Amino acid sequence: MPGWSLIRGTKKLRRWRTLAILAVAVGASAPAGAHADTIVLKNGRRIVGDSVTREYGKVSCETPAGRISISESLVLRIEKDDLPVAVYPPPNTSAANLAIAPPPPDEHPGMEPVAREAVHDGAIDRAALARFEAAAASGSSEAVKRAVAAHSAAADFSFARGDLTAALAQSERALALDPGQVPLLLNVAYLRLRGGEYAGALDLLDRARRAAPDSADAAKLAGWADYGLNRLPQAVAEWKRAQQLRPDAEVAKALAKAQQDLEVESNYLEGESAHFVLRYNGTAAPELARAVLLVLEDDFQSIAQNLEFAPREPIAVILYTSQAFGDITRAPSWVGALNDGRIRIPVQGLDSVTPELARVLKHELTHSFVAEKTHGRCPVWLQEGLAQWMEGKRSGDSAAALVALYDRHDDLSLTLLEGTWMSLPGEVVGQAYAWSLAIVEAMEASGPADIERLLERVAVEVTPEGALRSSQHLDYSEVTRATAEYLRSTYLRRP
Ligand SMILES: [Zn+2]
Structure with missing residues (x-):
């Protein structure tokens, strides 16, 4: 049950310049002063929203994340409340992680010296960014341009390192400084899509489209957002429009996939x-x-x-x-x-x-x-190890065989197991699953917090092994050795 690898997205982090902004933090906005009801589900979860309706076997309500519907069969009760709306978990989700490259770079002609001040010696210069920001506060349009270019350079740097969270923060700063700029809007929308924030991305794309109605990039990204939101007909329409505006191989592939899904699911x-x-x-x-x-x-x-x-x-x-x-x-x-x-x-x-x-x-x-x-950046061995561990599998049956392989130095390298497994020979696949499970099981045994920290680092480090080093101070060979030791001491009788 692999598969994640099918869509892990592009590995090459293309050189990406520029970005931008965002005036509003998506998700932070609950309608102030509105009155809330609480839908209490049978599993104990509580959903706060307003305009609750009940029809056709569904209970629906308005939340900051949009209107949601829940099957009536899952609802225990609806509590009416006259208190102001509290908080609903912010929007975002399960990445429909398509292999779609970033929109074209925003150019900042003549701003190379600014970029060099913002990022140098392999790091972002925060003091320099603060100076550009302070100058921009004066309101001169040249100073604003420089601050946008500085944040864009910082975003570019973070993106190239694979740190999407930092890239998004820098891009949003740039957009806040110049909220109407289409390339900045597209770039922030792209980063939100990569993080699974489809609804938030659509808002930005709507703004971009008001300024540039014939943008093929806006249609391409809007199709992605619709696909992520499970709105197949809208996704197909957007991608068809994108193809009319400017044919594109990535869109062609995504469109074919969405059309096939739509056809199969049309009578579902x-x-x-x-x-x-x-x-x-x-x-x-x-x-x-x-x-x-x-x-x-x-x-x-x-x-x-x-x-x-x-x-x-x-x-x-x-x-x-x-x-x-x-x-x-x-x-x-x-x-x-x-x-x-x-x-x-x-x-x-x-x-x-x-x-x-x-x-x-x-x-x-x-x-x-x-x-x-992990923003779609998790190595396959960690994905499959965790998925098996969560489903309840444990290494007992395969421990002896894995330890024997390890002792003969025949164990699979984790580097090999980072990328797709779809091309692995059938007989190796079983071993790949078993080894991945053993590694996660050994980590869970040493402390579940290790895994959580590791996932956090995987989202931002350049390589999975780097994430392991920064979260657990171990490299691949050390983790492999620790796993073999764990299997030996847990499942095998000692001599
Ligand atoms: Zn799987």
Whole structure:
């Protein structure tokens, strides 16, 4: 059940100049002074929103993240409240992590000296940025241009290192200084999309489009946002429009994928819960769909607790009959289910959630969490190790074989297991899964906080091994040795 690798996104971090801004922090805005109701779900979760309605078996309400709908079957009660609206978790979500490159760079002619002041000797010069900001506060348009160029250079530097969080912060500063500039709007929207913040990105793209209605880049990115929000017809329309404005190979690929999904799902039924949109073939039992949603909501809570993190926008889950699954995924035959930003699961012949299906659901859902937490930068060995660990697998059965391989220096290198596994020979795949699980299991045994720190570093470090070094002070060979020791002491009898 790999698959994450199918969509891990471009590895080459293209040189990216410039960016920009953002006046408003998305997600910070609850409608002040409005009155809130609380929808209490059977699983204990509480959703605060207003304009609660109840129709066609769904309870809907308005939240800062947009209007959401929940199946009535999941709702315990609705509490009316006259207090001002509190907070709802900010928007964001499960990365529909398409391989889409950043929009073209924004040029800052004549600003090279500014860029050199902002970034030099392999680091961002914060004092220099503060000086440009202070000068911009005077209001001179030249000073503002320099400050924008300085923040853009800093964003560029962070992006090239793979630190999307820092790149976004710098880009937003630049946009705040020059809020109407289209390249800056596109760049911030792009970074938000990479982080799974589809709704927030759409707002920025709307602003960009008001200024530049025929921007192919705006249509391309808007299609991505719609796809991430599971709005397939809108995504297809945007990407078709982008192709008319300026044909583009990345858009062609994304469009083909969305059209195929749309065709297969056109007569699918849809179910919805607090964190999921579920589509399934009419031949699958509706009871199965409902049961799958309940299991997923439980898994959502437990994974969120474990990783101290939760995706912010609904995750798409598609249940296929086996035939449709093979047609749509074109994955190697050893792939059982798949997560490419949407969780795709074959359920031929099932009418209830079997223990095996429950494991698959939790496994694939873990991939969604990890991908979003790491901005799609998680190495496959860590993704698969964590997904197996979360689904409940442990290394007992494979411990002896793994230790023997290690002792013969025949263990798989973690570097090899960072990228896609789709081209690994079938017999090696089993070993890759077993080894990945053992590594995560050993880390969990030494302290669950290690994994959380590691995921945080994976999101910002240049390489996965660098993330391991900065979070656990270990390199690959040391982690491998520690794992072999763990397997030996936990599962093998000592001589
Ligand atoms: Zn997997």
